[in-house]
Amino acid sequence: MPSALSYPGVYLEELPSGVRTLTGVATSITAFVGYTRMGTPDKAVPITSFSDFERAYGGLDRDSPVSYGVRQFFANGGAQAIIVRVATGYASAAWTFNGGSPAAPVLDVTTASPGAWGNDLRITVDRAAALNPDAQFNLIVSQLQADGVTLVPLETHRNLDMNPSSARYVESVVNNASALVSAKRRGGLTFNQTSFAVSKTVTFPLTATDLVIGGVADGSQAFRLTLAGPAPASMAALVAAVNTAIGTAGLTALLQASESLADGSAGAGCLKLASLTAGESSGVVIAGGAFGGLSGSIHLGLANGGREFTGNAQHRPAEVANLVPPTKGVDGTRAGANEIVGSASGKTGMHALQDVDLFNLLSIPETYDMTDLQAAAVIPAAVDLCEKRRAFYIVDAPAGKNLSNIASWANGVTQSRNAAVYFPAVKLVDPLDELRPRAMAPSGTLAGIYARTDANRGVWKAPAGTDATLNGVLDLAAPLNDLENGQINPKGVNALRNFPAYGRVAWGARTLKGADAQADEYKYVPVRRLALFLEESLYRGTQWVVFEPNDEPLWAQVRLNIGAFMQGLFRQGAFQGKAPREAYFVKCDSETTTQADINLGVLNVVVGFAPLKPAEFVVIKIQQMAGQIQA
Template structure:
């Protein structure tokens, strides 16, 4: 708002330009849903390489079509994947650690379900902690393939059982560990007061050390002066007790716990000395103890040790504990597990928690029957349409040239989906590189990502540049005539050409049959529209609650127009000029007074998409010789 004008002079005011940059969203973040032996089930996890997948989910697995699809995705140009592990019958490796009583005090489990956790080993080390009287170290090791060698993987130091401490075991382990999770057992009570333990004491003490000051019981300050200089620990304990009695502080400083050596307290402040490993008494009071605390090295602050309430219920020392409760990988889920629950956000519905994904791959449908796939594909299409994403459908194995189009048209009629035929054959590293037929969606998702990065989302992910990296062969070779049978029905062909190798040779959505004449028959047109919708949705959030009048409409036209102009300059639209390529309309014609009264602002955006040159027609004509005149 303008500055207050209250004195003669020059005023400077910064005026906002009204420009709010709209940034285009990502276009090829691919979500994979399927089985893996390792990893947190029903939780979307973002990865940026197949190495990440190997660490988090175990890498290639014969029983996991998703693992091959993810590898193909990154091999073909994919850069960002979201993994949702779906499994049934799984279990996590687990330990229950006990204290010296013994009683259960700490429950530890592998970070994710699976038999992989059975190779983990736990070591509890109390003596090696920073404060061995109150803390402990937890070492996580892993058994190697030889079944003998243990390799330490993680060490969590100076842990305690106090939920109010910065070194609380649950907080430290659960935020730092990639291998285990820790939970303090329920029902534990912490009622042991703290005491400090001294190091070896050199007598006689200095005069300055004969003054003792501190705070007892958390809020009662005290100050004592010893009457005589003690010559040994017994003299010191006697002198301290006499000073307490003389000051009338017995009730305030009365000890309630036994000494460090188990002896009962003598009714007041007590001291302990760790001389030759022997302790005779302890200090029961909080705060600093003047010069005496420094001389005796009482507490961590003075280079000594402390036994606090945190020491209660600590796990007892243990070495290389194998998990008593074994983990289990579980098995591949059926259609119900793949789809999951929207309310519980399981299966593919775990993606409801993801901010953005553009492509969806569910390779599991390749191994399903038609009936099972029919329970998954419509749900996946519905999810993609709600989230402005695109689904690369994997047809069940066994489809032939004669029935693939009928199956595809019966599976879904969505603009947000595409299907490819035939399946791809990969050299399987788990089977001596023998060919194995696999779902093509992971490979195609990588090609989508590669094309987006090099040409843009408006370029069809097909043609001689759309090579299928890592594909040894196709399950069924197609010629031009066979390709012509399925292309007009909205099924995209995978072809093999001399010199070019295996390529994607189709760019139609499942609404792309010629008979439907849909305006979104082509994949690049549909994906460009989804890109514009998501980018403009996110880029116009600032409009909400702004004054709904001409200044707002002008800003909307300015900002959306600038965004579309940038895309036009990149070649995203058809047309020689911006007027031919796009328009933005937001004025009194689109937003009437009735709309304003209802709190509505209407923005009309039009664009002229580029359609792929699907059919190239060459016309040749002989030129007849000149006829003499």
């Protein structure tokens, strides 16, 4: 009913339908953890193509198994990946720019990510082309091309200012706009009072030696000011004393006349003050208020159409052209098992994925090049992370595993429903080794097949069979026949096979809990991944239920919305059964949520589903028909 019925007539009111559509989450966002040549370490970054990987992480690198895995992922149908770079011994290329007189460091510029790639960058500081040449500067980032001569400008950051209160403050502009470098202003220019720019912290009251100021007006005419009266005891008193001294010395007319020369010519409309004490060269107080104080009193500055020569100009970097980085960048090297695992509290290594909203698959190709002891430190930690995040881990066994020990190794390192292992390794054509074949970890290829199968058929379809071809794979490290396949399949190890006409295919769909002896309900990869998909989708799609009144109207809404979601999956063929009642159920009523639960603030929802199981063994029986013995 409307809140107030005050006049005769018709009232309209919109009523909520109670329908809150649940949307299924993505199923094949793959996280890759390991060494890359470029990129910010210990930071999870999403990409959508191998071109993105080349730009951000340097592309293929012989020391980076992840780079080959990512290429295979996209070649086999992957669409979304997340990269976590893990490296050790890396360094960023860096520049330090001097300013003032005598020269002192005023600005540090560093490449956006570590690596030797930054050694080809060159930086130019240009004052003359800035909008306000007396106080601003342009920062130009160029790259040296392969010929060692040609420079190509990549970024130009214009009209930068050293004043933190400026809208063109160098740190704010560069750090938010640049994909190549970051900037950090050095200490020295101090803003110790709101809107007053000074070269250093001023201690009041000033001493007698501070009361004489020498400088140059209009870029050429020297002058000397003596501050009359007692030593200024505050910033405002200092500004007033300087203004009085300017008038006494007869400089006001000169400075006001220079205002008319505000056409961009050198020295027009500017005032330069030397230091308060002998031997110091940095500027003193130049502006107070927005355009007030000394600058406003003598009608200078941008507010009056001229140039505002403020204290920060004393600390601008000196002009340089195409400066080579004095501090060289270093790519670093592949990290060990401890660095790949990283720290949960520090969010380093694989734990950088804690900051990711969603990932479904995990690949760590570097375990292929580890010893069994090193891999045993990485794989259980990765499994634990996946179980907490409802993700699935495609395990890469260390190189050297053979038919006789792969199953015992796999069952010894982990027995998780959220993981699967494949044997043998794949051989890829290596563009960095004159197209020779190279044995590599198969997880990147398999992650692409998972993504392709999800897109074409759904997460409930096993990523295996004659459709699960291994694109980009030249050969397998060890060919398997049917009998050899039969040795590892019952123990939960998935085979990669080579069949005539079909080529290389994934020929197994069991989790590491899939050994026949365990008889686990999540024996198969598609069943487990479908359950993870349902869990994540329902978790995200029912957040609105929290704090709602816990009674039958809410229960009905929950049944309606979850039921509609499950019905949509049923119509896509995600479950067994001819009718919805055979395929799934959603229960949320007084049987699942008792009065005791309500008193405790608990709402219980039970969702059941009948998963599709892959036809792992196809048995065809053939018999002869007996001849007709009767008419």
